[in-house]
Amino acid sequence: MTAAIHRSAIVESGARLGEGVVVGPFCHIGAAVEIGPGSLLHAHVVVAGLTAIGSGARIFPFVSVGTPSQDLKAALAEGRVAIGADCVIREGVTINSGGGAGTQIGAGCALLAHSHVAHDCRLGDGVVLANQALLGGHVEIGDHASIGGGAAIHQNVRIGAHAFVGGLAGVEGDVIPFGLASGDRAHLFGLNLIGLRRRGFSAQRISRLKEAYRRLFGKEDARPLRERLDGVAAAHAGDADVLHLIDFLRAPTQRPLCAPRARTGGR
DSSP: OOOEEOTTOEEOTTOEEOTTOEEOTTOEEOTTOEEOTTOEEOSSOEEOSEEEEOTTOEEOTTOEEEEOOOOTTSOOOOOEEEEOTTOEEOTTOEEEOBSTTOEEEOTTOEEOTTOEEOTTOEEOTTOEEOTTOEEOTTOEEOTTOEEOTTOEEOTTOEEOTTOEEOTTOEEOSBBOTTEEEETTTTEEEEEOHHHHHHTTOOHHHHHHHHHHHHHHHOTTOOSOHHHHHHHHHHHTTTOHHHHHHHHHHHSOOSSOBOOOTTOOSOO
């Protein structure tokens, strides 16, 4: 089965469409675009730039993928977008291209209506952006993290794997893996326990994460967080989840930490 292209759609010469791709009415596909097998573009979808979309994508009306950065200081040059397999991109989503490695979205992601992914963002697998979630440039989001509706994520913020950001939150700092952040200026409220259970984390895994979280962010230890990391890492030396959390906290970053409101000690 070859691609099925509606007579009103424009597919520029050079575009590569996989087997079974369906391009609906009034779509515009650029010359350097690649779309994987079995993908469906419903109608009025624009895919531009150096964009590669994996197999099985479901892209709804009025989506724009691969258009240049909205950074007013940057030249409006074509850049790259890479989107993994089996992603759902709902109505009105905008995904801007980036320079270098470009904007990257993993497999199995769901970008819900009118969410925005700015230039040079990197999203892991299974990420969910609820309606009107907004990502500034160079945001990094780990696997299976979820961003609530209307949340706004500052440029260069990192959000760890399996984290949850509440709706309407303004996130100015890094959110730890497995964490739960919320508030108009977001603070860390603990672990994303509901999300972890839904992802099949065992009671033992969650218990170990709770213990590590208490030692890292609890009030009983007045030392700065950076001084607690070695002790927690040594106590959980064989625990991949806790070590992933420690590595995230040790990694270089351009943003402060999204921390508990009442936490003592500095980063």
